[in-house]
Amino acid sequence: MATGECNCGAVAFEVTTKVSDVFICHCSICQRSTGGNGKIVVVVNNTDFQWLRGKELVNTWHKPEHDWQTSFCQTCGSALPGINDEARMYIPAGLITGGGDNLKVAHHIWVDSKATWDEISDKGKQHQQAFEP
Secondary structure, eight states: OEEEEOSSSSSEEEESSOOOEEEEEOOHHHHHHHTSSOEEEEEEEGGGEEEEEOGGGEEEEEOTTSSOEEEEETTTOOEEOEESSSSEEEEEGGGEEESOTTOEEEEEEOGGGOOTTOOOOSOOEEOSSSOOO
């Protein structure tokens, strides 16, 4: 089980399964969204995810004419969990405050789009574009 919350603590969640694999998306959309080298997330099944408090404070922005979206706390602006696909949620890895002791970078996606200054130095599997298991 893992737990997490935003910077101000108004939004909190729990995951009822073990989390371990971290995905880093290096696409240009995620770079602009975070202002860094991309979005760093854990992906879990919807059935294993539950909001504990503050669900009403979750805002979501959808990129026009695209399926990309990001969620954030309307109070503090922290990135928040959001819809990955119909069956799964993504959780920004930095939000996990408990139960994340086994987290490790397992996959880098959209490596073709990474910033020129971004150096991948871990053992995560590199995918030139979208994740392919």
